[in-house]
Amino acid sequence: MFERVIGQAKAKRILSRAIKKGCLSHAYLFQGLTGVGKTTMAKELAMVLNCISKTGCGECNNCYRIKQGLYPDVLLLKPEGPSIKIDEIRALTNFMGKSSYEGSVKVGIVCKAEKMRDEAANCLLKTLEEPPDNSLLILTTENQYSVLPTIRSRTQRVDFQRLSTEEITGFLNNKGVDPKESLKLAEYSGGSLGKALSLQNSPAMQELFQKANQVLEELTRLKPPEVIALSSDLGKDRMQTLHFLELLGDALKARGIKQDFSMVFGKQYSITQIAAILNSLEELKLYIEGYGNAQLALEGLFIRICRLSEV
Numbered sequence: 398m399f400e401r402v403i404g405q406a407k408a409k410r411i412l413s414r415a416i417k418k419g420c421l422s423h424a425y426l427f428q429g430l431t432g433v434g435k436t437t438m439a440k441e442l443a444m445v446l447n448c449i450s451k452t453g454c455g456e457c458n459n460c461y462r463i464k465q466g467l468y469p470d471v472l473l474l475k476p477e478g479p480s481i482k483i484d485e486i487r488a489l490t491n492f493m494g495k496s497s498y499e500g501s502v503k504v505g506i507v508c509k510a511e512k513m514r515d516e517a518a519n520c521l522l523k524t525l526e527e528p529p530d531n532s533l534l535i536l537t538t539e540n541q542y543s544v545l546p547t548i549r550s551r552t553q554r555v556d557f558q559r560l561s562t563e564e565i566t567g568f569l570n571n572k573g574v575d576p577k578e579s580l581k582l583a584e585y586s587g588g589s590l591g592k593a594l595s596l597q598n599s600p601a602m603q604e605l606f607q608k609a610n611q612v613l614e615e616l617t618r619l620k621p622p623e624v625i626a627l628s629s630d631l632g633k634d635r636m637q638t639l640h641f642l643e644l645l646g647d648a649l650k651a652r653g654i655k656q657d658f659s660m661v662f663g664k665q666y667s668i669t670q671i672a673a674i675l676n677s678l679e680e681l682k683l684y685i686e687g688y689g690n691a692q693l694a695l696e697g698l699f700i701r702i703c704r705l706s707e708v
């Protein structure tokens with residue numbers, strides 16, 4: 398069961414035990430970083446419950462249709478914009494309230510549940526309070542506290558972990574990615590397979606990934622004009638700057654797990670210095686989120702990092 402979900406042994410154990418004992422909750426809140434398998438797990442769970450052989454085989458007519466988003470008793474709500482609209486939640490609660498087309502378990506999945514404003518969340522509350530028979534609601538979120546307490550208290554939480562480097566590289570290697578590239582992607586993904594895949598697949602992210610890699614590998618070897626050019630390039634777009642800082646932070650933390658700071662930014666740094674840099678990255682993110690000047694802030698950061706290595 399759940400073989401197609403990478404890692405997440407604990408979540409798999411909790412859910413497969415509940416299925417075997419016949420005591421699945423009527424509503425779950427899957428919590429964990431974006432890209433670690435929450436939605437995949439929700440779809441896999443829908444497959445197990447509706448599979449012709451009750452295994453979630455992935456191949457029978459029902460599993461196939463669930464995978465393709467064509468099964469009439471499974472509804473997946475994935476917000477595109479900044480919020481989940483009340484009409485979307487109304488459609489979901491209507492869907493949940495009707496008896497199933499195929500005499501199976503109705504499954505409603507709401508991704509990024511924190512995007513429900515109060516009105517939408519309150520609309521969903523009725524379904525949570527009086528769950529229809531043979532129905533299952535799965536909400537996913539990065540942070541349970543960003544979901545209303547009334548929703549939280551009516552769902553059972555299942556935590557999803559960051560994936561290990563081995564889990565991510567294993568997956569990428571199987572896809573035919575060069576092992577060296579896999580290792581780098583895993584390092585910069587911060588344990589999110591989704592992020593590793595978007596770094597690999599999207600040209601814009603790939604470019605950012607190359608720049609983060611350039612900074613991490615050789616910042617102190619760059620000449621001042623090159624540092625300024627890099628800062629102005631990376632600082633042009635606020636979202637891009639934030640992504641860059643996150644990538645750099647994740648890559649540094651990954652080195653921390655391996656206790657390998659022998660060659661970051663092109664020099665040798667101590668753990669204390671790296672901790673100070675990580676702090677600066679976090680401060681800078683807040684500053685830029687608060688509409689500070691990204692280009693100047695990045696320049697300042699790069700200069701501070703270079704000076705640290707001279708101490």
Ligand SMILES: [Zn+2]
Pocket residue numbers: 444447448449450451452453454455456457458459460461
């Ligand atoms: Zn099946």
